[in-house]
Amino acid sequence: MSQLLNYLANGLVFSSIIVLGAIGLSLVYSIANFANFAHGDTMTIGAYTGLVTLGAIGAAGPELLALPMGFYLALLAGMVVAAVVAVATHYVIYKPLDTDSIGMLITSIGVAFVYRAGVQTQFGTDFREFDITILRPVGFIEDAIGVTITLHELAIVIVAAVLVVALHVVLQYTTLGRKMRATADNEELAKISGIRTDRVITSMWVIGAGLAGAGGVFLGLYNQLSPRMGFNLLLVVFAAVILGGIGSVYGAMLGAFVIGMVNQLTPLFTDYGIPIETDYANAIAFIIMVLVLLVRPQGIAGEGGG
């Protein structure tokens, strides 16, 4: 039982990271209308910006959830730089293009390579870690319910939750949110209604890439940093977005939750005598993705059309 709770706790942490990537991917899909293959590498940029920032200012300041203020500044820097890079990419590369969604998709592969090459040139291909002490699981939680979770993992879940709620508020209760929803729904109509869709698209890149940057920093805290970290996660994030319904932000959140859980619950197969190694956790996510596409191409929360 406590084993199952442990898997669920891991699932929650992993889901929190995926959700931060999935929202941006889904926003780009609904507003810019293409599958952005550079999104994973945007996460990588966020993570390495965090690494540099933390290295520069050091793990200083008072601590919150066992993470120094320096880390939170690094997180912020990761979000900002990821957003700036994405907006610059939009203006320099995507916007002047005169092509369809497939052309955009292919271009974004090129962009992904350029991002990753940039990170690789600066930092090499070795694995790196944030200069933060690795924690032991929180004692009283382990004693009470047998779940081994560290304060850092709790911090990931809590900050992700804060960001997701903030996005929800922006989307539902602000003018920008209404404009974004209108643009996602029908760009032409939004334009005719007097919405400056250019600005909306820019804000979309800021929000999507900012969240991806945060996801990248957390991925680095959860695992390690490497130039391929974001790209390796990209397909899992795609699985989440498709599962939830491409273009639906709330669907992406739900999809990320399910895919993250499934990913971390994979050991259950072996526990119940089905010999599927945890190495296949991602494979299971992809197969779920294909099955969903087959049965319900619009995803769980998507609306018709496919």
Place this chain on the structure above:
Amino acid sequence: MADETQATAFEADDRDTDALAERVVTWFIGLVVAALLLGLAVGLVSPAYLLYLVSLAAMFGLLSLGLNVQWGYTGLINFSVAAFFGIGAYIPALLSASGSPLPWDVSPILGLFAAIVVVVLLALAIGIPTLSLREDYLAIASLGLAEVVRLFFRNQQNWTMGTSGLGGIPTFFEGVPFLGTFAQEMPTVDLGIYTLGFQFWNSLLNFLLVAAFAVGVYLVLRRVHRSPWGRILRTIRSDEELAEALGKNTFSFRMQAFVIGSVAMMFAGVFYAYSNYYLTPGIFNPIYTFYAWIAVILGGSGSNRGALFGGAVIVFITEGTRFLGLGASFRLFSVGLLIILIMRFRPQGALPPKKELIWPSAHEGGERSE
């Protein structure tokens, strides 16, 4: 009326830039060939290495020819090229290598036929669920399924040797009279700056093998492309509803194109296995899929000679940067930049297919499917 004049003006403009592109490509090829010959003359490029480079270009050419059938002819966004490349390498190798965990020890040529069977089955397994999907979903789904194949070969240590790699792969012609011992038995020739020994004869044999694959595949594809079958594929690409209205089962035709393209990619894998003698699951790395895509887009979607040219450019980039001592990051960067520049300035590719009578909407969206 005004519109018509404008359209003709655009077409004339297109023809001009096409002619320019053709000249640029000719010059590029000419310069590279001249540089290689010069390198050969001054002792920088050994004959064996030159053969290796040409063989590699033919190998990438096979990958892009296969993808061209799927994307260029039919409009299928297949992102599982690496899976078919890897299967083409692993299946015959597993069946014929001494280091294989599988008990059989068949001749590589039988292994090739086994690979065809497995590739057709895999193409059906990937194609049945994905080929009816919307185009960008197909991209993501096929990339995901290729990852599943990669994870399988990585983790099933007991069948594939997993990450430790599969060694003891024989030459392709093992057991064949004359060719089987060709490289050992040919005399060593002294040419002054070069000595043509075992390595050279072996490279020559490998080159002849991949050249035979590439020429065979090229001729077959050119033939089928000009047949009524090829016309139906182009119709599906440009206007699927029209094809349906003409009573064509589009799913079946897409599947045929998918299978044929996958078999072409498999040949590239077979060559890879028998010229490297050692395989790791790294061959399933998605980078090979992206290389094939770049080659096809660069050459011009739908154009077979463009696909071969694209394959050669990939080798120029990958081996050229290695030759100049530039690292993997630079390679990645130049490949990425190349994709962006093509999509921005010449989305139809360097050598787009020549004009032919086809439904007008085939010309939409930047690429032309003649």
